[in-house]
Amino acid sequence: MPSDQNPGERQKILILGGTKEARELAQTLVENGHAVTTSLAGRTMDPILPAGEVRIGGFGGAEGLAAYLRENAVTRMIDATHPFARRISENAIKAAAETGITLDQIVRPRWQKQPGDRWRAVATLEQAADLLPSGATVFLALGRQYLDAFVPRTDCRFIIRMVDAPEKPLGFFDYALILGKPASDPSHESDLMTAYGITHLVARNSGGPAGYAKIIAARELGLPVIMLERD
Numbered sequence: 686m687p688s689d690q691n692p693g694e695r696q697k698i699l700i701l702g703g704t705k706e707a708r709e710l711a712q713t714l715v716e717n718g719h720a721v722t723t724s725l726a727g728r729t730m731d732p733i734l735p736a737g738e739v740r741i742g743g744f745g746g747a748e749g750l751a752a753y754l755r756e757n758a759v760t761r762m763i764d765a766t767h768p769f770a771r772r773i774s775e776n777a778i779k780a781a782a783e784t785g786i787t788l789d790q791i792v793r794p795r796w797q798k799q800p801g802d803r804w805r806a807v808a809t810l811e812q813a814a815d816l817l818p819s820g821a822t823v824f825l826a827l828g829r830q831y832l833d834a835f836v837p838r839t840d841c842r843f844i845i846r847m848v849d850a851p852e853k854p855l856g857f858f859d860y861a862l863i864l865g866k867p868a869s870d871p872s873h874e875s876d877l878m879t880a881y882g883i884t885h886l887v888a889r890n891s892g893g894p895a896g897y898a899k900i901i902a903a904r905e906l907g908l909p910v911i912m913l914e915r916d
Contacts, residue, residue: 793892
């Protein structure tokens with residue numbers, strides 16, 4: 686996590702957030718007297734709000750972000766977004782280069798394969814969908830914007846967990862929807878997988894403790910995991 690640069694000087698800081706790390710950082714910086722605004726993408730209806738000011742929604746690309754930085758006299762930007770939020774991270778790099786504003790990045794370490802893990806690493810969602818055997822009951826722990834590649838697999842049953850209910854029915858032939866956030870207790874995730882008869886887990890290698898319980902549960906149950914790796 687980036688250190689508090691010039692702790693005696695009040696900074697105007699924009700955090701690109703949406704993660705636990707971003708909330709913790711915002712709390713620390715606010716307590717140290719800085720003016721902090723956290724930007725959230727707005728993908729969840731009732732997000733956990735961090736300390737300081739909050740803005741919700743996109744900027745309109747790198748140019749829009751650069752304009753925001755100038756108009757609001759931001760002195761420092763911190764990218765603490767999800768590891769798979771590639772677009773906003775790319776825009777942050779471009780906007781920082783254009784404006785000359787300091788950019789810090791917080792990057793979670795990847796999860797590492799442990800003894801007992803049955804991982805198949807893939808680079809794309811399409812590869813993940815292709816690897817599923819016919820008749821599989823698949824737990825998709827991916828987020829709603831990562832589902833489309835699996836819709837054509839009408840020969841599989843999908844158990845899909847989402848934080849918020851979708852605005853319209855999903856396009857899957859056979860699926861069940863679970864609303865809520867991942868459990869932090871592996872035994873809860875194990876119970877869920879057993880109750881639904883899960884045979885395969887598809888997940889992103891997000892790193893961090895928040896979603897790791899499902900990985901532990903899959904390991905303990907001996908389930909194959911198709912792991913979408915980062916670029």
